[in-house]
Amino acid sequence: MTTPASHTLAGRQETASTPTGISDVVFDFCGVLIDWQCAAALRGHYPDSLVDRICAADDPYGFFDYEDRMDHGEALADILPDVRNDHGDEIADIFADYIARYDDSLTRIVPGMQALLEDLKAAGYGVWGLTNWSYETFHFAFEKFPRLEELLDGTVVSGVEKQFKPNTGFYRLAMDRFGIEPASSVFFDDTPRNVAGAQSAGMRAFVFENASRARHDLQSLGVRV
Template identity: 60%
Template structure:
């Protein structure tokens, strides 16, 4: 049997991997606690995560807002508008240890890329607030720009083609299991992200010298 291809490139999701994304951090102290708790509940009763997912898939805020008002009422719609307008407040920090890991990947000579489900209307905020993204990443595919969405195969294939990468020589880190599975379905090695320490271990297990 021939040896497995050597890993040459590392592809990173953004929210929950590189950046700490917290809706609560944007809303807490600005709206009633009970409302914030309801908006941030895991079962998404106010639809915030569903509406944002639509933006991540390429829809415009102005086109989604009528649905928010009809389904949730004017008050929740106004909070959603506030949230999008103050999106940087929902990104309080880079995930602990990730800037160091990214620098180690680059210094070791690997390609480093971004592949994120994110709205084209707010993605600039991430790069403005965290200049290390622009400094360290060789390129990024953004779902809302492409109107493609993880875990669909098309967005992984687009990233591979645009960056000139071989799937078998890449590893993709995401905190969401279905997105890792989507990468693996097109032949990319997948790592389910929990924290930077485990990510480093997972990369080393694949032969990445970090």
């Protein structure tokens, strides 16, 4: 789902800006705002050895690839037959269960990030979300962490739009939706290729490491946090 940005546009004249012209900050979700842990949704339900294989970077069952397809806008119902064909009924049932309990994988707000968003809002900056996430599971983010929905002025979700990072057009769609200019915005993502995509769209962008580093990066541009 998306959180409409249009309701914020009337207040844009009051948005803060820096000597370098920064008025808005855009954040990725998983790995930046929310600590996502694949294993947290599976541990205790399946053997640890199987969970370790599924959540490994070289996962032989392709959970991350199937989830990526959902992030691009495909429905779970359309993907499950491929999982069954590729890996059998047991793995397909585990993947469906993983998606059904996806909120368990969202373990916490990344330390320090709620305070950073609150400080940015208090200083008058626009604060937004831009995420590669399935339209079927994104609702868990705001249901589990309603404060994030309160703080963000709007969020654009790849699975809804069927566009995704790092494609330049996805960032431009978000800028249009938010009503902000790329040159006056800063983007944070934990994936370097997504940062490069934002830069190709004309945004300032940083690879996210932690909240303290993000503050330092913003301060380097004159943002008052």
